[in-house]
Structure formats: structure tokens, C-alpha cells
Amino acid sequence: MPLIVQKYGGSSVADAGKILSVARRIGAVRQAGTDVVAVVSAMGDTTDELIELAHSVSREPHARELDLLLSTGELVSCTLLTMALRELGHEAISLSGPQAGIHTDTSFGRARISRIEAGRVRRELAAGRIVVVAGFQGITAEDDVTTLGRGGSDTTAVAIAAALEADRCEIYTDVEGIYTADPRIAPDARKLDEVGYEEMLELASLGAKMHPRSIELGGVYRVPIYVASSFSDAPGTLIHAVGNGPSDAFTTPITSDDTVPGRGGFETRPHTGDDTAENQMEDRIKVTGIAYNANVAKITVQGVPDRPGLAAALFEPLADASISVDTIVQNTGGDQSTDISFTVSRTDLPAAVRLVESVAPQMGAAGVVSAADLAAVSIVGSGMQNTPGYASRMFRLLANGGVNIDMITTSEIRISCIISEAQGRDAVRLLHEGFHLDRE
Amino acid sequence: MPLIVQKYGGSSVADAGKILSVARRIGAVRQAGTDVVAVVSAMGDTTDELIELAHSVSREPHARELDLLLSTGELVSCTLLTMALRELGHEAISLSGPQAGIHTDTSFGRARISRIEAGRVRRELAAGRIVVVAGFQGITAEDDVTTLGRGGSDTTAVAIAAALEADRCEIYTDVEGIYTADPRIAPDARKLDEVGYEEMLELASLGAKMHPRSIELGGVYRVPIYVASSFSDAPGTLIHAVGNGPSDAFTTPITSDDTVPGRGGFETRPHTGDDTAENQMEDRIKVTGIAYNANVAKITVQGVPDRPGLAAALFEPLADASISVDTIVQNTGGDQSTDISFTVSRTDLPAAVRLVESVAPQMGAAGVVSAADLAAVSIVGSGMQNTPGYASRMFRLLANGGVNIDMITTSEIRISCIISEAQGRDAVRLLHEGFHLDRE
Numbered sequence: 001m002p003l004i005v006q007k008y009g010g011s012s013v014a015d016a017g018k019i020l021s022v023a024r025r026i027g028a029v030r031q032a033g034t035d036v037v038a039v040v041s042a043m044g045d046t047t048d049e050l051i052e053l054a055h056s057v058s059r060e061p062h063a064r065e066l067d068l069l070l071s072t073g074e075l076v077s078c079t080l081l082t083m084a085l086r087e088l089g090h091e092a093i094s095l096s097g098p099q100a101g102i103h104t105d106t107s108f109g110r111a112r113i114s115r116i117e118a119g120r121v122r123r124e125l126a127a128g129r130i131v132v133v134a135g136f137q138g139i140t141a142e143d144d145v146t147t148l149g150r151g152g153s154d155t156t157a158v159a160i161a162a163a164l165e166a167d168r169c170e171i172y173t174d175v176e177g178i179y180t181a182d183p184r185i186a187p188d189a190r191k192l193d194e195v196g197y198e199e200m201l202e203l204a205s206l207g208a209k210m211h212p213r214s215i216e217l218g219g220v221y222r223v224p225i226y227v228a229s230s231f232s233d234a235p236g237t238l239i240h241a242v243g244n245g246p247s248d249a250f251t252t253p254i255t256s257d258d259t260v261p262g263r264g265g266f267e268t269r270p271h272t273g274d275d276t277a278e279n280q281m282e283d284r285i286k287v288t289g290i291a292y293n294a295n296v297a298k299i300t301v302q303g304v305p306d307r308p309g310l311a312a313a314l315f316e317p318l319a320d321a322s323i324s325v326d327t328i329v330q331n332t333g334g335d336q337s338t339d340i341s342f343t344v345s346r347t348d349l350p351a352a353v354r355l356v357e358s359v360a361p362q363m364g365a366a367g368v369v370s371a372a373d374l375a376a377v378s379i380v381g382s383g384m385q386n387t388p389g390y391a392s393r394m395f396r397l398l399a400n401g402g403v404n405i406d407m408i409t410t411s412e413i414r415i416s417c418i419i420s421e422a423q424g425r426d427a428v429r430l431l432h433e434g435f436h437l438d439r440e
Numbered sequence: 441m442p443l444i445v446q447k448y449g450g451s452s453v454a455d456a457g458k459i460l461s462v463a464r465r466i467g468a469v470r471q472a473g474t475d476v477v478a479v480v481s482a483m484g485d486t487t488d489e490l491i492e493l494a495h496s497v498s499r500e501p502h503a504r505e506l507d508l509l510l511s512t513g514e515l516v517s518c519t520l521l522t523m524a525l526r527e528l529g530h531e532a533i534s535l536s537g538p539q540a541g542i543h544t545d546t547s548f549g550r551a552r553i554s555r556i557e558a559g560r561v562r563r564e565l566a567a568g569r570i571v572v573v574a575g576f577q578g579i580t581a582e583d584d585v586t587t588l589g590r591g592g593s594d595t596t597a598v599a600i601a602a603a604l605e606a607d608r609c610e611i612y613t614d615v616e617g618i619y620t621a622d623p624r625i626a627p628d629a630r631k632l633d634e635v636g637y638e639e640m641l642e643l644a645s646l647g648a649k650m651h652p653r654s655i656e657l658g659g660v661y662r663v664p665i666y667v668a669s670s671f672s673d674a675p676g677t678l679i680h681a682v683g684n685g686p687s688d689a690f691t692t693p694i695t696s697d698d699t700v701p702g703r704g705g706f707e708t709r710p711h712t713g714d715d716t717a718e719n720q721m722e723d724r725i726k727v728t729g730i731a732y733n734a735n736v737a738k739i740t741v742q743g744v745p746d747r748p749g750l751a752a753a754l755f756e757p758l759a760d761a762s763i764s765v766d767t768i769v770q771n772t773g774g775d776q777s778t779d780i781s782f783t784v785s786r787t788d789l790p791a792a793v794r795l796v797e798s799v800a801p802q803m804g805a806a807g808v809v810s811a812a813d814l815a816a817v818s819i820v821g822s823g824m825q826n827t828p829g830y831a832s833r834m835f836r837l838l839a840n841g842g843v844n845i846d847m848i849t850t851s852e853i854r855i856s857c858i859i860s861e862a863q864g865r866d867a868v869r870l871l872h873e874g875f876h877l878d879r880e
Binding site: 016019020023050053054056057058059061062064065066068069071072075076079080081082083084086087093094096099120143144145 | 508
């Protein structure tokens with residue numbers, strides 16, 4: 001029997017009516033002869049409400065306690081969905097992350113999946129049941145509950161799909177798929193039928209609706225991921241290996257810290273593109289989409305004497321605290337001192353500033369300044385690589401629109417500019433229009 | 441170091457301010473040099489809200505799913521209390537029922553504790569931490585989460601106190617102790633300084649604030665239980681072995697289905713009362729309090745041919761469904777047929793009626809009728825035993841007040857009347873006044 005893993009986000013299970021609607025959708029798939037594992041997020045704004053509750057009793061809630069608290073949100077939605085499935089006459093059972101065998105490391109708040117013991121999920125499926133798993137959570141070797149971080153339910157779904165060697169992982173959310181830009185910002189944004197893992201990775205990590213880890217994991221374990229709306233039957237977007245063979249998007253292997261048994265992991269394959277393919281590529285629209293992330297903060301360590309080991313001294317404490325650093329820019333001035341700037345998510349800013357201020361004196365830095373009101377706007381497309389002119393066109397479009405660029409960073413398939421958040425949405429529209437993304 | 445187990449009910453942790461207040465109370469005990477395990481219920485009306493949520497997606501929520509859902513209420517309160525303790529500078533850790541080693545049978549919704557593996561609690565205490573345990577929940581051998589039924593947090597607290605051989609179990613609630621009647625019904629009700637386990641058992645099972653199982657368990661394992669308000673420093677009521685020696689209240693051993701390792705369990709001791717004690721007893725006020733339970737429903741199986749095995753045929757299916765039957769009355773008429781009436785809690789009535797209607801035809805019964813709007817009012821007092829006159833005085837007081845008695849049941853220390861719920865509160869006041877319970 002085929003097997004699919006479906007993930008429903010918080011907005012898809014926000015109230016009783018929506019939960020029953022999701023149950024009908026799952027039930028129809030099961031009755032058509034497909035085994036289903038459903039992974040759910042917490043209802044609506046539950047997670048934010050729980051965080052608010054934690055802050056009502058503690059200025060800085062303890063990470064282990066916060067994780068056990070937050071894990072309740074998904075327990076509520078997964079038990080309610082299971083009850084709704086049973087109400088509709090289906091055999092179903094809910095499993096918490098620990099019960100579903102989601103084992104993680106001990107990084108509370110942003111735990112990585114270490115392994116999945118899928119025995120119980122398999123037994124329940126074999127017993128003819130629809131299995132509903134609480135997303136976003138797992139358990140450590142010490143029997144403590146962890147959460148995988150925001151968007152972690154996507155990771156749960158893809159990891160289970162990989163462990164069970166499911167035919168497909170379907171992510172249901174409140175948008176109909178992946179667009180050329182956020183449709184709420186650029187009204188003429190166009191839905192993509194398919195996108196490669198790596199392109200999606202750039203779109204996702206820069207503000208689209210999917211957590212990048214889940215896409216990494218999907219790429220590593222070759223799980224086709226279908227993103228669609230839980231509120232309509234409109235076709236969604238398939239994230240899979242596109243272009244020249246199944247591993248085209250991974251000539252540079254991406255890695256994932258989440259490890260899952262089952263499929264054999266990533267196999268490197270040489271890039272097989274020939275001139276014909278290159279020429280076709282030249283004819284394609286090179287920019288796939290405009291990514292946008294309004295949650296950007298920047299820290300600058302000023303006047304650091306330029307000597308080896310500076311970057312390590314600065315970034316090791318951040319890594320130890322599991323704070324992700326995105327863009328890094330270092331400008332060496334004429335006086336043998338340098339400014340190092342980097343971005344973090346806005347939520348990590350207070351902790352990051354504290355850490356940086358504690359190491360800045362040892363580095364001989366003149367000062368530490370930070371800004372919380374920034375955004376990242378990016379053009380993404382695998383067709384851009386080795387093709388000059390995209391960057392300069394991007395900068396020109398922004399300049400014409402009066403948008404000042406603070407920092408620039410590029411990868412093989414992405415060019416990003418850090419700008420003021422106040423101008424962020426205008427920048428998305430300028431670029432979407434300027435690269436003609438409203439047209440196929 | 442001495443060890444106490446404290447239990448805080450839902451009203452004691454209903455909001456952030458109350459949680460911080462409870463944290464200060466616990467912290468003060470810890471700083472005075474006593475180890476503390478705190479057991480908490482769900483905040484305020486959380487459990488009712490979760491049940492309502494379940495009913496919004498399912499007419500009859502599946503018991504296993506409902507338990508996993510309800511268990512989240514206590515996870516929220518125990519993590520918040522732990523965060524509050526840490527905010528105040530105390531070392532603390534929250535443990536779910538499963539993490540605290542509360543093992544139960546598989547009776548979802550009303551699970552019984554089978555054993556407590558207190559290893560982790562002991563390790564956390566040894567590490568100098570205040571341990572906050574989610575009440576009301578446990579785990580089966582199959583790794584499924586169970587709840588202990590309403591009031592189960594008291595049972596969690598007493599069971600942990602027994603397993604850890606704690607010096608005392610303190611139950612903090614929104615009342616200042618045990619009264620001679622419900623003060624909301626009888627305004628001149630008086631607080632008791634101490635009460636025996638068995639008297640308290642009758643008061644509790646008939647509507648007072650403590651779950652009878654927790655008192656049974658306290659009696660079996662000789663755990664002194666102190667009931668007081670979490671909102672004031674007024675002295676509460678100590679439930680312990682009173683009278684002639686520690687086991688006076690248990691000349692007839694009470695039993696508990698909840699089993700806990702640790703203390704050696706119940707040891708029978710002969711009643712050592714001599715004439716002096718009896719004479720003192722005669723001088724004491726014999727009625728300790730008026731118990732009241734407004735949650736009573738009655739089922740009558742009419743016209744059953746009178747033959748052996750009838751009661752078994754009727755009550756075995758109810759026992760299998762874990763439905764508690766209280767009062768049972770059988771009236772054999774002149775025509776060799778009999779009516780059997782019994783009471784259940786109102787919440788169990790629909791399921792009980794369904795079961796009874798399914799066995800009634802095999803019993804040859806003429807019909808099944810039920811009533812949901814009844815109440816039980818009782819006079820309780822260990823001094824009443826072997827002393828006639830209390831029953832007749834009770835019936836006279838009710839008759840003078842115009843209260844009709846539907847059923848009567850008696851035990852060594854209790855006389856109960858089933859009456860219309862509409863007259864229940866008047867009946868409590870009539871009896872409280874008539875037995876002069878407002879006076880010491």
C-alpha cells in the first residue's frame with residue numbers, strides 16, 4: 001500500500017471546523033487506499049500564546065521548561081485531529097513526538113533529530129490505523145522533551161517520511177504553494193509548479209513558509225515534498241530534484257544535521273550538463289523568485305585590531321549558544337583595525353549582543369553596535385549561476401526605487417541585500433516587477 | 441533533610457500572579473531547609489476547557505486521546521511554576537507524570553497507580569532541586585499517557601509522599617481546610633483542626649474537596665495530610681490517625697487500588713479503647729460534618745424476576761466499564777419480582793443507562809428508568825457508631841423541613857439520604873443547624 005506523510009500547519013487546524021475539514025481530507029486519502037501519517041502543528045497562535053504565558057512568570061524562561069511547555073500545543077492539536085478522524089469513522093491514533101520515536105540532541109528550543117525509532121508508527125499503520133504525530137517535538141536520551149524550533153513540524157514530517165520511505169511528504173499550509181514572491185507583498189506573484197530543493201532552500205531560509213531544515217532533509221533523503229493549501233484543491237508546488245537528473249540540484253552536496261535511518265543518504269553525482277542544457281538554461285528565466293525576510297538584526301564589532309583568530313573568537317561563543325549567524329561582512333580600514341558586521345534573527349539579538357559584548361574587550365574592539373530593524377531581500381534562481389548582470393541589475397532596481405543597501409551577500413543561486421525593514425516590502429515589489437516574475 | 445510534598449490545585453495556579461505567589465511559598469519552605477516536591481493541577485478551568493474542545497470535534501471523544509489531551513493542562517502549570525521558581529532564584533525542574541515514574545493501569549480517564557519509580561525524583565532532589573510534578577497523569581506499560589480522573593492530582597501527591605516516605609503531604613486549595621459542611625451552603629460551618637482518615641473519606645467521597653482515593657492512600661501508607669489554603673496563612677486541617685493510637689481509624693482496614701512501594705502498607709492493630717475512652721467519646725459531639733454531593737443520578741431496573749445472580753448480571757458490566765456505583769437498594773415486592781435501584785455520578789449516567797438497557801432484557805426486567813437530578817446529603821462522624829438515635833434525628837430534621845427522602849444508606853460512620861437536588865442545599869443547612877455543628 002502506498003504511504004504518504006501529510007503535515008498540517010497551525011492555520012490548517014486553528015479551530016474545530018478546520019480540524020474536521022482536515023480529518024475529512026485525510027480520511028478520503030485513506031479510503032482511496034493509501035496509508036497516511038499526519039503530522040500537525042499547534043492550533044493557530046497557540047505557540048505564541050504559550051511563550052507569552054511563560055514570559056508572564058519569567059523574564060527569561062528556562063529552555064528545558066519552555067520546551068516541555070511548548071510541546072503541549074502539538075499534543076492538543078494531534079489528539080483533537082485523532083478524535084475528529086474517529087468521529088468520522090476512521091481508525092486513528094495520536095502519538096506524541098517521544099511516542100513516535102523522534103529522538104533528538106539536548107539543544108532545547110532548537111533540537112536536531114538524531115534518529116527516528118519508527119517501530120510504533122509502523123505497528124500502528126500495520127494495524128490499519130491513521131497515525132497522527134505531534135510535530136515540532138522529540139525526546140533526549142535523558143527522557144527530556146525537546147522542541148525542534150520554529151517550523152520544526154515540517155522537519156518532523158520530512159524526517160518521518162524519510163524513515164518510513166514514504167512515497168511523498170505533503171505540506172499543507174495556508175498558501176497554495178511556492179510563489180515567485182510573497183503574494184501579500186507582491187500581488188502579481190505567480191505560483192511555481194515545481195522547484196528544486198536548493199532553490200527552495202534559498203527561498204525558504206529567506207522568509208518563505210517552509211523551514212530550511214526540512215528541505216535540506218528532503219534533499220538529502222530524496223523525499224519529494226508537495227506544498228499545497230489545506231483550504232482549497234488548487235494544485236500546489238512540488239519540491240524535488242529538477243533539471244539534469246535526480247541529483248542536479250546537489251552537485252554541491254547539502255548537508256543536514258538531522259539524521260534519519262532508512263534511505264541511503266546523499267550520493268554525489270557529477271554535474272552532467274552539456275552545452276545544449278546550458279543553452280536551454282540561458283533561455284530560461286533565470287530568477288525563480290524573490291525571497292524576503294523581515295526578521296533581521298545586525299551586530300557590528302567596531303575597530304578590532306586585525307589579527308588571526310578574530311573571527312573564531314567572535315563566532316565560537318555564538319555557535320556554542322546555537323545562535324545562527326547569516327550574512328558576515330568584514331571591512332578592513334587603513335589603520336590596521338577592522339569592523340566586523342553580521343546578521344542574526346531578531347529574536348536572537350539580545351542573547352547575541354550579550355555574548356559579543358563579553359568577548360569584545362578580549363578582542364580589543366572599540367565598541368559594539370546593533371540594529372534590529374533590518375530585512376533581507378534576495379533574488380533566487382539556479383539559472384543565475386555563472387551569469388553576470390543579475391547583481392548589477394538588482395542593485396540598479398533598488399537604487400532607482402530609493403532603497404539603500406546596507407550589506408550584500410551572494411551564493412551560487414542567490415543574491416541578497418540587507419536593507420531597512422521599512423523599505424523591505426517596496427523592495428520586493430520593485431524586484432518582482434523588474435525581473436518580470438509575473439510572466440511565465 | 442526533611443521532605444514535604446505540596447499539592448496546589450487549579451485555583452491556586454490560575455494565573456501568573458498566583459503561580460508566582462505559590463513559587464514564593466515553596467521557595468520559603470526550601471530556604472528554611474526542607475526538600476520540596478510540588479504537585480500541581482491544571483490552571484483554573486483548563487481541564488473543563490480541554491474537555492469542551494474535545495467535544496467540539498467529537499460527540500464521544502476517544503478515552504485514550506482524551507487522556508493525552510487532558511495531560512497537557514498539568515504540563516502547562518508545572519512548567520510555568522518551575523519557571524517562576526527559577527525566576528525567584530531557586531533550582532527547580534518540572535517532571536511530567538511519566539518522567540516522575542507514575543505508572544498506571546490502562547483505564548483511561550480513571551487510571552489507578554500501579555507503582556511509582558521514584559528514581560528520577562530522588563536524583564533531582566539529591567541535586568538540590570525543587571521538583572515540580574504534573575499531577576493527575578501517569579503512563580501505561582505500553583507507553584500511553586493516562587489520567588487518574590478528577591481530583592487525581594491529590595492522589596499523585598499522596599502517592600509520591602508515600603513512595604518517598606515524606607514527612608507530610610500538604611494539599612493547598614482555595615478553602616482553608618475541612619469544614620463541618622460546605623461553607624458556601626452552610627454559612628456558619630466551622631473549620632476542623634484535625635480529622636481521621638476514615639471520617640475524611642466519608643466527607644470527601646460525598647462532595648468535599650479531596651478525592652477519596654488520596655485519603656485511602658494516605659490512610660494505607662500512614663501519610664499525614666494537611667489541607668490548607670494557598671491564599672492565606674490561616675491554619676488548615678490535619679488528616680491523620682486520631683483517637684486511640686495511630687491506627688484507630690482503621691480497625692477495619694481500608695484498602696486502596698493504588699499501590700505504592702515504600703512504607704510497609706497497612707498494619708492491623710486491635711481497637712484499644714477502654715471505658716474511659718468510650719465515655720469521652722460519648723461526651724464528644726458525634727457528628728463531625730455534613731457531606732453533600734449534588735452530582736447524583738439514579739437508575740432503577742423495574743420488575744426483575746427474583747433469582748440468584750441478578751445483581752452480578754447487572755453490576756459486572758458496570759464494573760468492567762469502570763463505572764462506580766454508590767448506593768444500591770433492592771426492594772422485593774409481593775409478586776416475586778423486584779426493583780433494583782442504584783446511584784452513579786451524573787457524568788456516568790448515559791453510559792450506565794446504555795449498559796443497563798443492554799442487560800435488562802436478559803434479566804427479564806420490565807423496564808429501566810433513570811433520574812439525573814438527585815443529591816446525597818450525609819451526616820458523618822466516627823462517634824456515631826453503635827449510638828442509636830442519629831438516624832431518626834436526621835430523618836426528623838429533614839421531614840420537618842419538607843425534604844422527601846428517596847433512598848437511605850448507612851455505614852459505620854455515615855448516614856446518607858438521597859434527595860432531590862433542588863432541596864439539597866436546604867437539607868445541608870437544616871442538618872448543620874439541627875446537629876449544632878456551628879458550636880465546638
